[in-house]
Amino acid sequence: MSEAILEAYAVTAGYVPDLPILRDVSVTVQPGQITLIIGPNGAGKSTLIKAIAGLLPVSGGHITFAGRDITGIRTDQLSAHGIAYVPQTDNIFRSLTIRQNLDLALRRAGSEAAARMGLLFDQFPALAAKQRDKAGTLSGGQRQFLAIAMALATGPRLILMDEPxxxxxxxxxxxxxxxxxxxxxxxVSILLVEQNVNQALRLADHCFILAEGRNQIDGPAEDLRDNKVVGEIYLGNRRVGAA
Ligand SMILES: Nc1ncnc2c1ncn2[C@@H]1O[C@H](COP(=O)(O)OP(=O)(O)OP(=O)(O)O)[C@@H](O)[C@H]1O
Ligand SMILES: [Mg+2]
Structure with a gap:
């Protein structure tokens, strides 16, 4: 297996000191792959993404990206490192136009901004057609495409996508x-959180299952399709490795 582009190793993190939500969670993302994270509501999936993105203090373990330690990275440094984050909610500015949203995402692109905007519009023609409209008028799917376009604006090597x-x-x-x-x-490498489990398992390369803030099982996505244990974890009947 080639070297991971992202490695979270034994990460312990939470929102309040001494109240960890994640305990010793490890995930790796191989370059050019989609790595999927699934698990029941409240499992800690978004918390893990936020810990990687530097939005939460990491009290144990470490996170490396492209061979560099990024544990506790400042969120405003993410794009400089080549990482983009598409949050689960509020990932676009609805009261701004599509073009204004992309302008914001391209604010650090300097003289390249116009060319990059053109490339993004080539990639997302539906957004180009509506570029003067308020983002709040877009359909749900188009809004997610705008959020992804904003992530791509910074030219990331890794995108963290939370339930797109x-x-x-x-x-x-x-x-x-x-x-x-x-x-x-x-x-581009992608760490993808999804609740459309069957759809996502058909597209992803590798999958990690979290429950109650801990790793459960992981494996190639195709091996986890139709896996009985996956269903049992969702139904709450089975915990693997939980204390
Ligand atoms: N801002 C917060 N402050 C304190 N606790 C939080 C906060 N956000 C989430 N939590 C708690 O952390 C735990 C994990 O939540 P998280 O949002 O990571 O779950 P999730 O796996 O993303 O769930 P979902 O599938 O519903 O998005 C839950 O017990 C939740 O109540
Ligand atoms: Mg979540």
Whole structure:
């Protein structure tokens, strides 16, 4: 196996001191792959993404990206390191136009901003057609595409995506997930949290299952499809490795 681009090793983190939500959680992302994180509500999936993105203090373990220690990274330094984060909620500015949203995402691109905006509009023609409209008028799927376009604006090597298909129709969810897949063909690596488990397992390369803030099982996504243990973890009947 090639060297991981992202490694979170034995991460312990939470929102309040001495009250860890994640305990000793480890995940790795291989370059150019989609690594999926699934687990029941409240499992700690978003918390893990936030810990990687430097939004929460990490009290144990460490996180490396492209061979560098990024544990406790300042969130405003993420894009300089080549990481973009698409949050689970509030990931666009609804009262601004599509173009204004992208302007914000491109604010550090300097003289390259116009060219990059053009490339993003080539990639997302539906957004180009509506660029003067308020982002709040977009469909749910288009809003997620705008959030992904904003993430891509910084030219990331890794995108952290937290439930990009939440609340979308099955068709729109499939489009968003297929777009994520297409990004990996260009060398972008993705750490993807999803609740559309079956859809996501068909697209992802590797999958980690979390429950109650701990690793449960992980493996190649195709091996976890139709796996009985996966269903049992969701139904709450099974905990692997929990104290
Ligand atoms: N801002 C916060 N302050 C304190 N506790 C929080 C905060 N956000 C989440 N938690 C707690 O952390 C735990 C894990 O939440 P998290 O949002 O990481 O779960 P999740 O796996 O992303 O769930 P979901 O599938 O519902 O998005 C939950 O017990 C939750 O109540
Ligand atoms: Mg979440």
């Amino acid at each position: 298909s939440a609340g979308l129709s099955p068709k729109a969810a499939q489009e968003v997930l297929e777009h994520a897949r297409a990004l990996t063909a260009r060398g």
